[in-house]
Amino acid sequence: MNQFIPRGTSKISARGLNVHYGDKQALHDIDLDIPAGEVTALIGPSGCGKSTFLRCINRMNDMVDGAKVTGSLTLDGSDVYDRQLDVVQLRARVGMVFQKPNPFPKSIYDNVAYGPRIHGLARDQAELDEIVMNSLEKAGLLAEVESRLSESGTSLSGGQQQRLCIARAIAVAPEVILMDEPCSALDPIATAKVEELIDELRDNYTIVIVTHSMQQAARVSQRTAFFHLGKLIEVGGTEEIFTNPREPLTQGYITGRFG
Amino acid sequence: MQTVTLAALLLLLSSLAFQMGRKRAFAVASGHPGTLHSLPGYYGWWVALWCGLPAFAILAVWLMFEPSLIRALVIADLPEAMRQLPAERIDVIINEVRNAAQGHATANPDFAAAAEHYNRLQQTGFAAAVAVTVTLALAGATFAYRRVHAELRARPRVERIINVFLVASSTVAIFTTVGIVLSLLFEAMRFFHMVDFVDFLFGLSWSPQMSTRSDQVGSTGAFGMVPLLTGTMLISAISMVVALPLGLFSAIYMSEYAQPRIRAIAKPALEILAGIPTVVFGFFAVVTVAPVIRSIGGAFGLNVAAESALAAGFVMGITLIPLISSLSDDVITAVPQSLREGAFGLGATRSETIVQVVLPAALPGIVGGVLLAVSRAIGETMIVVMAAGLSAKLTANPLEAVTTVTVQIVTLLVGDTEFDSPKTLAAFALGLMLFAITLGLNVIALHIVQKYREKYD
Ligand SMILES: Nc1ncnc2c1ncn2[C@@H]1O[C@H](COP(=O)(O)OP(=O)(O)O)[C@@H](O)[C@H]1O
Numbered sequence: 061m062n063q064f065i066p067r068g069t070s071k072i073s074a075r076g077l078n079v080h081y082g083d084k085q086a087l088h089d090i091d092l093d094i095p096a097g098e099v100t101a102l103i104g105p106s107g108c109g110k111s112t113f114l115r116c117i118n119r120m121n122d123m124v125d126g127a128k129v130t131g132s133l134t135l136d137g138s139d140v141y142d143r144q145l146d147v148v149q150l151r152a153r154v155g156m157v158f159q160k161p162n163p164f165p166k167s168i169y170d171n172v173a174y175g176p177r178i179h180g181l182a183r184d185q186a187e188l189d190e191i192v193m194n195s196l197e198k199a200g201l202l203a204e205v206e207s208r209l210s211e212s213g214t215s216l217s218g219g220q221q222q223r224l225c226i227a228r229a230i231a232v233a234p235e236v237i238l239m240d241e242p243c244s245a246l247d248p249i250a251t252a253k254v255e256e257l258i259d260e261l262r263d264n265y266t267i268v269i270v271t272h273s274m275q276q277a278a279r280v281s282q283r284t285a286f287f288h289l290g291k292l293i294e295v296g297g298t299e300e301i302f303t304n305p306r307e308p309l310t311q312g313y314i315t316g317r318f319g
Numbered sequence: 320m321q322t323v324t325l326a327a328l329l330l331l332l333s334s335l336a337f338q339m340g341r342k343r344a345f346a347v348a349s350g351h352p353g354t355l356h357s358l359p360g361y362y363g364w365w366v367a368l369w370c371g372l373p374a375f376a377i378l379a380v381w382l383m384f385e386p387s388l389i390r391a392l393v394i395a396d397l398p399e400a401m402r403q404l405p406a407e408r409i410d411v412i413i414n415e416v417r418n419a420a421q422g423h424a425t426a427n428p429d430f431a432a433a434a435e436h437y438n439r440l441q442q443t444g445f446a447a448a449v450a451v452t453v454t455l456a457l458a459g460a461t462f463a464y465r466r467v468h469a470e471l472r473a474r475p476r477v478e479r480i481i482n483v484f485l486v487a488s489s490t491v492a493i494f495t496t497v498g499i500v501l502s503l504l505f506e507a508m509r510f511f512h513m514v515d516f517v518d519f520l521f522g523l524s525w526s527p528q529m530s531t532r533s534d535q536v537g538s539t540g541a542f543g544m545v546p547l548l549t550g551t552m553l554i555s556a557i558s559m560v561v562a563l564p565l566g567l568f569s570a571i572y573m574s575e576y577a578q579p580r581i582r583a584i585a586k587p588a589l590e591i592l593a594g595i596p597t598v599v600f601g602f603f604a605v606v607t608v609a610p611v612i613r614s615i616g617g618a619f620g621l622n623v624a625a626e627s628a629l630a631a632g633f634v635m636g637i638t639l640i641p642l643i644s645s646l647s648d649d650v651i652t653a654v655p656q657s658l659r660e661g662a663f664g665l666g667a668t669r670s671e672t673i674v675q676v677v678l679p680a681a682l683p684g685i686v687g688g689v690l691l692a693v694s695r696a697i698g699e700t701m702i703v704v705m706a707a708g709l710s711a712k713l714t715a716n717p718l719e720a721v722t723t724v725t726v727q728i729v730t731l732l733v734g735d736t737e738f739d740s741p742k743t744l745a746a747f748a749l750g751l752m753l754f755a756i757t758l759g760l761n762v763i764a765l766h767i768v769q770k771y772r773e774k775y776d
């Protein structure tokens with residue numbers, strides 16, 4: 061069922077990954093490889109475990125009472141669930157952008173500077189300024205906010221807030237960026253901007269994006285994984301999944317027969 | 320006692336009326352309740368209200384006027400010589416007569432006669448009240464019962480009566496508050512006719528040692544409220560030093576760290592603290608905390624007064640912990656989970672997230688809660704009465720005894736005092752000041768909390 065990619069080229073790789081929330085099993089035996097330098101889209105009907113998988117990668121599920129992860133998940137070949145692993149460092153390497161834009165109630169500058177500050181990435185103010193400006197630039201937001209960096213991040217529009225959150229993630233210089241339906245709270249124009257941004261970021265980051273929009277998956281991703289009821293049904297090149305799916309379930313979902 | 324029986328009788332009649340009205344509704348619908356305009360119960364209510372409301376209204380009026388009416392009649396029947404006496408003497412006589420009427424022996428035959436008269440009047444009065452109210456109840460019920468028919472719009476009518484009743488209740492509540500504030504204001508005005516307002520506000524000395532009778536020679540007291548204010552502030556400040564960190568930290572623990580199981584036990588436990596009467600805390604302050612502070616102070620060679628601001632403030636702080644912690648817990652829990660996830664997602668630790676993201680977001684709400692606690696501390700009476708002392712000293716030393724505005728109000732009003740001496744009226748002026756301060760704090764606090772709510776709703 062899986063397309064095995066030689067181990068050396070996959071950034072993240074799951075083998076036999078199971079997740080339980082209390083008695084309820086949310087993911088069953090997931091084997092999935094996510095290659096470096098590409099955008100991988102996770103699609104599937106809601107409740108099928110896309111977010112759960114995503115949140116395993118940066119161990120956000122640690123926060124959830126009763127969540128239990130078994131099986132193996134590696135980042136660059138080293139176990140993410142290793143007891144020795146420092147979650148703080150993991151999350152510096154794996155950034156996350158959420159469904160609803162969630163800027164801190166701080167200034168735009170402080171929002172972006174937050175990550176570099178807690179990880180001590182800048183030696184002085186000038187360096188911090190540079191990181192902030194660079195991140196805003198990369199997130200395509202600099203031109204819009206350059207003159208009002210000290211205003212509250214919550215005063216921006218929804219689309220700007222989401223790009224601010226992307227800038228905030230970029231500022232820590234992660235290797236992987238996880239995005240959980242980053243456009244579902246945005247209008248079409250803001251969505252287009254964020255999609256454009258995702259496409260640009262692909263060169264420097266490995267991106268995993270959850271989306272409920274198949275058009276979006278088709279537009280931004282190179283690879284697509286289809287989940288259904290906690291199981292990984294099919295994974296492959298986006299083009300292939302959308303034009304020539306092998307599994308009937310996938311076919312049914314992308315042609316809109318269920319979901 | 321008689322009145323209670325009458326009221327019970329009227330209630331019984333009303334509930335009978337309810338049953339009758341309901342039955343009648345079924346009857347007029349001849350087995351098809353669907354043809355009725357309203358549910359049968361509403362017809363029952365409608366008849367019951369017609370039965371009970373007018374009767375109770377008359378009963379209330381009667382209860383209001385009965386004493387003065389009987390009094391006037393008794394006075395009219397007193398011997399001529401007594402009727403000519405001044406009003407205060409007549410009051411005394413009437414009291415005597417009432418006592419006699421309740422069976423206490425009296426030596427004066429005039430009083431005995433009047434007492435008998437009093438009793439007769441009361442019996443007649445009550446009989447009249449019973450007759451009038453019961454007749455009214457029956458008449459009302461009959462009137463309504465007869466008018467029950469399928470098209471009668473019973474539901475809207477009952478709803479309207481309920482509405483009027485609710486409006487009346489809240490009006491009473493509001494007018495009571497307004498009345499209290501106004502009386503405070505008027506009595507305070509009388510005080511300010513005798514004592515200069517500026518002297519009162521800014522005077523540095525408080526010693527209201529007025530003579531209790533105007534014909535006594537005595538000093539005019541000093542009414543400067545500054546020492547009281549500083550005492551109040553000192554104790555409130557000490558209590559906040561205790562309550563703020565403990566309350567806030569326990570709120571943080573409850574909302575961010577505690578497992579659901581621990582939270583389910585610890586939170587109610589903390590709230591029990593809020594249910595302990597303050598007089599118990601006052602007791603605790605006097606009997607336990609003050610001696611401990613005294614002996615600790617003694618060990619360091621400090622001279623601690625038996626009643627110290629520190630003991631009172633410390634214990635008051637304990638009483639404020641539940642308030643601060645439950646208000647802070649509410650606002651901290653209201654901070655959206657997405658903000659925490661945002662910080663965790665960037666690699667922030669739990670404590671970094673709390674200090675740098677959650678608390679700043681919750682700050683306005685916490686400030687509002689703290690202001691509410693401060694205003695509670697300023698108005699707190701029992702603990703300071705028991706533990707703070709009476710000496711109006713202008714000091715910032717927590718080891719000395721100080722006194723507070725509330726304590727002085729209590730002491731001014733305790734004991735035999737004339738109601739128009741400055742000493743007594745000063746209590747009203749102090750009360751007014753206290754009211755103004757706590758009102759101001761509450762308004763600011765509620766405003767801040769409100770603003771905070773808007774931000775995340
Ligand atoms: N915190 C949680 N506690 C319990 N069950 C959860 C929790 N989060 C998700 N689930 C369950 O796990 C399943 C997968 O959820 P999720 O990963 O959020 O799905 P998706 O993102 O694909 O819509 C769902 O059935 C959901 O009810």
Ligand SMILES: [Mg+2]
Pocket residue numbers: 110111112240270
């Ligand atoms: Mg989801």
